[in-house]
Amino acid sequence: MASESIALRVHKSPLHVVYECVATADHKKIGLMYIVYALLFLVVMGIEAILMRIQLSHANATFLSPEVFNRLFTLHGTTGVFFVAMPILFGFGNYLVPLMIGARDMAFPRLNAFSFWMTAFGGFFLYASFFAGGGLSQAGSAPDVGWFAYAPLTSPTFSPGHSTDYWTLSLLLAGVGSIGAAVNFIATILCMRCPGMTLSRMPLLAWMNLVMGGLILVTISPLTAAQLMLMADRYIGGHFFDTAAGGSVVMWMHFFWIFGHPEVYVLIIPCFGFVSEIVPVFSRKAMFGYPAMVAASVSIGFVSLGVWAHHMFTVGMPSYGNAFFVLTTMVVAVPTGIKIFNWLATIWGGKIRFATPMLFCIGFLFQFLIAGLTGIMLATAPFDWQLSASYFVVAHFHYVIVGGILFTIFAGFYYWYPKITGRMLNETLGKWHFWIFLIGFHLTFDFMHIPGLLGMPRRVYTYEAGRGWETWNMISSIGAIFQAAGILIFVYNMIVSYFHGALAGNDPWDAWTLEWATTSPPPDYNFAGVPAVRSRRPLWDIKHPDDPDWKYE
Amino acid sequence: MVAALLSWATLPTFADARDGFFGPTNIFAPDSTPAHSIFRLSIFELEVEGAIFVVVFSLLAYAITKFRQRKNDDDSEPPQVYGSNQMELAWTVLPVLIVVVLFLTTAQVIHRVQDARRPPGTIEVTVVAHQFWWEFRYPQYGFVASNELHVPLSAPQLPTPTFLALQSADVDHSFWVPRLAGKTDLIPNHPNTMWIDPQETGLFLGQCSQYCGVQHAKMLQRVYVQSREEFNKWVHAQQQPAASDPAVASGSALFITKACFACHTVRGTIAAGIVGPDLTHLMSRDTIGSGAVPLTPENLRQWVHNPASFKPGSLMPAPDITEQELDQITAYLLTLR
Numbered sequence: 087m088a089s090e091s092i093a094l095r096v097h098k099s100p101l102h103v104v105y106e107c108v109a110t111a112d113h114k115k116i117g118l119m120y121i122v123y124a125l126l127f128l129v130v131m132g133i134e135a136i137l138m139r140i141q142l143s144h145a146n147a148t149f150l151s152p153e154v155f156n157r158l159f160t161l162h163g164t165t166g167v168f169f170v171a172m173p174i175l176f177g178f179g180n181y182l183v184p185l186m187i188g189a190r191d192m193a194f195p196r197l198n199a200f201s202f203w204m205t206a207f208g209g210f211f212l213y214a215s216f217f218a219g220g221g222l223s224q225a226g227s228a229p230d231v232g233w234f235a236y237a238p239l240t241s242p243t244f245s246p247g248h249s250t251d252y253w254t255l256s257l258l259l260a261g262v263g264s265i266g267a268a269v270n271f272i273a274t275i276l277c278m279r280c281p282g283m284t285l286s287r288m289p290l291l292a293w294m295n296l297v298m299g300g301l302i303l304v305t306i307s308p309l310t311a312a313q314l315m316l317m318a319d320r321y322i323g324g325h326f327f328d329t330a331a332g333g334s335v336v337m338w339m340h341f342f343w344i345f346g347h348p349e350v351y352v353l354i355i356p357c358f359g360f361v362s363e364i365v366p367v368f369s370r371k372a373m374f375g376y377p378a379m380v381a382a383s384v385s386i387g388f389v390s391l392g393v394w395a396h397h398m399f400t401v402g403m404p405s406y407g408n409a410f411f412v413l414t415t416m417v418v419a420v421p422t423g424i425k426i427f428n429w430l431a432t433i434w435g436g437k438i439r440f441a442t443p444m445l446f447c448i449g450f451l452f453q454f455l456i457a458g459l460t461g462i463m464l465a466t467a468p469f470d471w472q473l474s475a476s477y478f479v480v481a482h483f484h485y486v487i488v489g490g491i492l493f494t495i496f497a498g499f500y501y502w503y504p505k506i507t508g509r510m511l512n513e514t515l516g517k518w519h520f521w522i523f524l525i526g527f528h529l530t531f532d533f534m535h536i537p538g539l540l541g542m543p544r545r546v547y548t549y550e551a552g553r554g555w556e557t558w559n560m561i562s563s564i565g566a567i568f569q570a571a572g573i574l575i576f577v578y579n580m581i582v583s584y585f586h587g588a589l590a591g592n593d594p595w596d597a598w599t600l601e602w603a604t605t606s607p608p609p610d611y612n613f614a615g616v617p618a619v620r621s622r623r624p625l626w627d628i629k630h631p632d633d634p635d636w637k638y639e
Numbered sequence: 640m641v642a643a644l645l646s647w648a649t650l651p652t653f654a655d656a657r658d659g660f661f662g663p664t665n666i667f668a669p670d671s672t673p674a675h676s677i678f679r680l681s682i683f684e685l686e687v688e689g690a691i692f693v694v695v696f697s698l699l700a701y702a703i704t705k706f707r708q709r710k711n712d713d714d715s716e717p718p719q720v721y722g723s724n725q726m727e728l729a730w731t732v733l734p735v736l737i738v739v740v741l742f743l744t745t746a747q748v749i750h751r752v753q754d755a756r757r758p759p760g761t762i763e764v765t766v767v768a769h770q771f772w773w774e775f776r777y778p779q780y781g782f783v784a785s786n787e788l789h790v791p792l793s794a795p796q797l798p799t800p801t802f803l804a805l806q807s808a809d810v811d812h813s814f815w816v817p818r819l820a821g822k823t824d825l826i827p828n829h830p831n832t833m834w835i836d837p838q839e840t841g842l843f844l845g846q847c848s849q850y851c852g853v854q855h856a857k858m859l860q861r862v863y864v865q866s867r868e869e870f871n872k873w874v875h876a877q878q879q880p881a882a883s884d885p886a887v888a889s890g891s892a893l894f895i896t897k898a899c900f901a902c903h904t905v906r907g908t909i910a911a912g913i914v915g916p917d918l919t920h921l922m923s924r925d926t927i928g929s930g931a932v933p934l935t936p937e938n939l940r941q942w943v944h945n946p947a948s949f950k951p952g953s954l955m956p957a958p959d960i961t962e963q964e965l966d967q968i969t970a971y972l973l974t975l976r
Contacts, residue, residue, distance in 0.1 A: 471821020554662020
């Protein structure tokens with residue numbers, strides 16, 4: 087059955103594939119398009135990172151001009167958040183959520199396609215600024231205001247031309263796409279579950295996508311509003327952020343970070359879902375404390391809406407305001423701790439299989455622990471007065487985004503690639519990928535904390551010698567080479583395994599959730615008959631009729 | 640242990656840290672009360688977090704070694720455990736207690752640093768940040784300096800802290816001299832304050848740490864902490880109008896006719912521009928371009944010729960002058976002591 091569907095896949099003409107991509111409203115094809123699109127931009131942002139690391143590897147470097155460097159970090163950040171991390175997670179969510187809840191598609195397939203194309207257009211639009219941003223008189227210039235684009239740097243006075251407009255419009259477009267996707271996830275998860283799948287039996291990945299959807303609805307709206315205000319300021323004489331006319335630039339910061347901080351959870355909560363699916367399967371144990379995990383995730387979602395101004399400890403809020411945001415931010419540590427302990431308890435007493443997906447999840451557990459601890463340092467307002475806007479912050483959030491999010495996304499690729507393509511990814515290459523990327527990650531980001539402690543601000547295109555920063559920056563830059571090598575192995579593995587990988591069969595990992603009950607890749611309609619479940623692990627029940635989960639839940 | 644390690648690594652060896660391995664802007668080498676308060680808080684926090692890290696790291700490491708599948712495993716599934724309310728409660732309550740302790744300690748430091756009162760004898764300086772340089776106004780003494788901040792030593796028995804009123808002339812900037820205090824942003828139409836009370840004389844470095852445009856990287860800061868006598872001498876010198884030397888009359892005339900005066904002030908002349916740094920006592924400074932290069936006659940000449948050669952993106956345009964005029968203007972600037 088599996089090999090049959092692979093055979094079918096190979097015989098399509100390229101034109102037919104293009105037509106299918108453009109015309110499709112199938113959640114699996116849209117999911118794949120999101121993923122491929124995001125991988126494309128992952129490579130782009132990686133190249134941007136490498137260029138910046140070359141420039142920063144030694145003092146007083148002249149490899150890049152300040153103008154180019156400023157464009158690179160703006161695009162690297164904007165691309166990473168909006169056109170890599172979000173789409174890749176939407177892609178996995180799109181592909182997996184209907185399969186895991188036993189549905190045939192998302193609730194609104196056309197909205198789904200619309201959302202993808204909006205997001206996709208946003209990303210291409212951003213990069214079109216390279217050719218068109220400067221208007222007719224110049225050769226083009228990309229946005230250079232930083233990914234959080236603090237006013238008044240974005241005003242026509244300081245940012246003439248159209249590069250900032252490209253940034254604004256691309257985020258507006260992507261925002262529309264994100265809200266469409268969020269509505270779709272929420273509706274699908276609440277309304278399309280198969281018989282027997284109550285909310286308390288739903289796979290944690292579906293739960294996490296539900297929380298993500300709710301967060302997006304609340305947080306993308308202020309971002310979109312802020313972009314509209316900025317457009318009004320730039321073109322129709324609005325004065326929202328124009329201090330000369332009584333506007334407030336601090337208001338931009340509030341609007342941006344009420345989006346910007348929950349956005350971190352928009353990204354990492356689905357990754358928690360990946361870990362909560364993969365760790366139990368490779369430890370051969372049920373998820374420990376499922377209700378606590380759900381409660382912790384939902385409360386992280388809620389609390390994350392009240393922490394945004396910890397990005398603004400240095401802008402001069404009153405002392406009680408600062409203290410409030412210290413408290414709310416530190417409170418996030420409690421549910422986060424609950425999650426780490428529950429994963430630990432899931433591993434405890436299990437029989438761990440160290441396949442590549444599990445390796446990446448274990449990397450995640452250690453790195454997320456460290457990222458959480460440095461996060462608490464940054465939540466401590468006085469400590470943050472030193473660390474804020476320094477390389478320590480850069481190291482911290484890359485620990486979250488690469489060490490946390492990207493590691494689990496890699497885990498997700500190794501885990502679900504067999505389901506999506508019908509073939510296994512090569513395990514040897516997978517392990518090479520894991521170890522080389524792990525070494526590169528730690529070389530780059532462990533050592534990146536140190537120049538921050540030694541007074542190096544972020545977003546500087548160069549620095550003078552004798553500040554004690556050279557060694558650490560050189561090590562970080564060397565790490566980037568290892569990371570790039572790891573990514574190359576990964577891409578190579580995906581391409582080679584697509585044609586020559588071992589056949590996966592329906593359920594290569596001996597897993598327990600519904601997506602493994604259908605063929606690999608699944609047919610258009612997902613399931614021949616609508617499945618019915620009695621517990622959180624329907625395939626466990628089938629494999630162990632003598633000792634099913636529903637007896638205990 | 641963390642405290643011991645850090646203080647060993649930083650405090651004694653690098654208190655005078657210009658050339659130390661950890662450089663002159665190490666946040667763990669504080670020299671002023673706000674920086675000290677932050678330092679002590681951060682050490683306490685690092686100790687707590689170090690303990691958490693060791694415990695959780697060891698548990699994780701133990702679990703993945705101990706519970707790995709063995710070679711001779713019979714492939715049966717391990718016992719399934721679905722959860723435990725007691726354990727959930729335990730690992731909820733413990734972190735809550737830690738958070739309460741950390742929060743109370745933090746709140747105390749926030750209050751101490753942010754709500755500090757000004758003792759008599761406080762020096763007031765208004766800092767105005769510009770793309771990409773610093774203006775320092777001394778309202779108590781009636782003069783304006785640029786790019787190099789001079790403050791007096793603050794002795795513990797007779798504290799004379801310096802309170803900085805922070806403003807911006809254009810976009811967001813941030814004042815960060817790590818060994819003296821944490822950073823505070825300079826935001827247009829949003830006045831802020833911060834304070835320092837340095838306990839040692841010497842030069843303290845820092846730089847703008849809020850992205851402010853093309854040359855954010857070379858918006859450097861230099862704070863000169865001087866003994867009270869030295870500081871008073873410096874203040875007195877700064878209060879004088881510019882030197883007027885007839886030998887460089889051609890240069891001073893060019894300063895006006897080539898429109899330098901439109902942006903720069905030279906007190907005692909008609910030059911009263913406020914867009915660029917005050918040049919009245921230019922030669923009393925050690926650097927040009929807000930710390931970009933040392934102030935030497937050659938560098939000054941090159942700077943006037945083309946500021947972008949040291950600081951691409953600097954808002955100062957390269958003037959349209961001949962080599963001879965360049966020499967004359969440079970000669971004039973060299974007399975502004």
